[in-house]
Amino acid sequence: MEKDYLPKNFNRMLLSENQIEEIVKRLAERINHDFQDKDLLVVGILKGSFMFLSDLVKQLEVPCCIDFMSVSSYGSGTQSSGRVNIVKDLSESVSGKAVLVVEDIIDSGITLDFIIKHILNKGAESVSLCTLLNKPQRRKKDVPVKYWGHEIADEFVIGYGMDYAEQYRNLPFVAVLNEE
Ligand code: IMP
Numbered sequence: 001m002e003k004d005y006l007p008k009n010f011n012r013m014l015l016s017e018n019q020i021e022e023i024v025k026r027l028a029e030r031i032n033h034d035f036q037d038k039d040l041l042v043v044g045i046l047k048g049s050f051m052f053l054s055d056l057v058k059q060l061e062v063p064c065c066i067d068f069m070s071v072s073s074y075g076s077g078t079q080s081s082g083r084v085n086i087v088k089d090l091s092e093s094v095s096g097k098a099v100l101v102v103e104d105i106i107d108s109g110i111t112l113d114f115i116i117k118h119i120l121n122k123g124a125e126s127v128s129l130c131t132l133l134n135k136p137q138r139r140k141k142d143v144p145v146k147y148w149g150h151e152i153a154d155e156f157v158i159g160y161g162m163d164y165a166e167q168y169r170n171l172p173f174v175a176v177l178n179e180e
């Protein structure tokens with residue numbers, strides 16, 4: 001049924017809505033356990049994490065604040081430019097907080113390496129990473145990923161917040177993009 005909405009240039013479904021729901025529940029359980037008695041600030045990296053973050057925080061049973069950062073490192077294609085610029089900085093203080101950075105996908109790790117250093121420089125007590133998808137084969141910077149939903153090979157995915165040239169973020173599932 002869900003496959004019916006896949007346009008022709010989608011290669012295949014990677015994670016269905018049900019699979020995503022299970023992943024989110026599993027990650028939230030661990031986060032609920034690990035962040036008891038912490039001053040938790042959840043930081044979503046825009047735009048890709050917006051859907052994952054909103055589903056994840058609905059499952060959190062520990063008190064938390066929410067903030068967002070927006071950085072740019074990708075052009076309109078599928079390769080990182082290697083440079084990270086802050087488009088929107090944090091608006092909450094991170095001083096003394098246990099920060100949980102929420103990402104859609106970690107590819108080269110360049111974006112998160114930059115973000116972790118930035119948040120620690122601002123005085124956070126700790127920074128942990130939670131990502132829906134992890135592409136470990138493509139790593140250029142070694143970032144410590146504590147929570148990840150699903151590991152994928154070197155392929156480009158779209159949907160559930162993730163885009164190709166700003167399209168497809170609204171899809172409720174994750175699919176592999178056929179670039180041919
Ligand atoms: P990194 O700095 O190379 O780790 O890139 C991280 C960012 O690139 C992610 O937050 C995404 O926004 C984007 N990105 C990396 N791989 C993909 C993909 O397969 N589909 C869509 N966006 C991606």
Ligand code: MG
Nearest residue numbers: 045046048104
């Ligand atoms: Mg992103």
